[in-house]
Amino acid sequence: MAGTDGVRHDDGRGESPAQRADRRWNELLQELRVAQTGTQILFGFLVAVVFQPRFAELGAVDRGIYVVTVCLGAATTGALVAPVAVHRLVAGRRMKPEAVSWAGRLTLVGVVLLYLTMVSTFLLIMRMVLGDGLALWLVALMAVWLALCWFAVPLLTRRSANGNGNGNHRAEDGYGPWPR
Numbered sequence: 001m002a003g004t005d006g007v008r009h010d011d012g013r014g015e016s017p018a019q020r021a022d023r024r025w026n027e028l029l030q031e032l033r034v035a036q037t038g039t040q041i042l043f044g045f046l047v048a049v050v051f052q053p054r055f056a057e058l059g060a061v062d063r064g065i066y067v068v069t070v071c072l073g074a075a076t077t078g079a080l081v082a083p084v085a086v087h088r089l090v091a092g093r094r095m096k097p098e099a100v101s102w103a104g105r106l107t108l109v110g111v112v113l114l115y116l117t118m119v120s121t122f123l124l125i126m127r128m129v130l131g132d133g134l135a136l137w138l139v140a141l142m143a144v145w146l147a148l149c150w151f152a153v154p155l156l157t158r159r160s161a162n163g164n165g166n167g168n169h170r171a172e173d174g175y176g177p178w179p180r
Contacts, residue, residue: 031107
């Protein structure tokens with residue numbers, strides 16, 4: 001059953017809107033636990049770098065990359081912690097579907113920012129270790145790999161799921177294209 005926004009609202013679970021919001025919130029919390037932990041570790045690493053003796057040796061370009069990377073890390077942390085603030089500020093006001101919707105959007109923004117932070121961090125590290133030539137190739141390959149894993153595969157999965165309603169039409173057991 002599709003609503004006016006084109007989004008499928010009844011996925012066959014027989015949930016009320018409140019139950020669906022509760023389930024979606026719990027799923028989002030699980031996703032955020034993974035993303036927040038990695039982001040906090042990465043941001044902690046970035047903050048510590050400036051206090052290392054070798055940081056003084058960085059040239060202007062690498063310092064610029066570092067500043068951009070730290071800003072991206074801070075923005076990523078903000079976006080991935082924001083769903084907690086959204087939930088806390090609307091809790092008890094019977095706005096869980098709206099809170100879940102906004103939290104989902106902020107999480108997606110956080111994932112995009114995390115992608116940019118990862119690529120920027122990888123660029124900084126590879127430039128320190130290898131210089132420009134090989135570093136840029138490796139960063140480009142890593143950026144493509146992360147984009148495939150984080151964006152292309154989910155979008156392809158979403159696209160294939162729209163074809164038959166359950167997304168499992170290519171797998172006998174529903175867990176993927178490979179046999180057990």
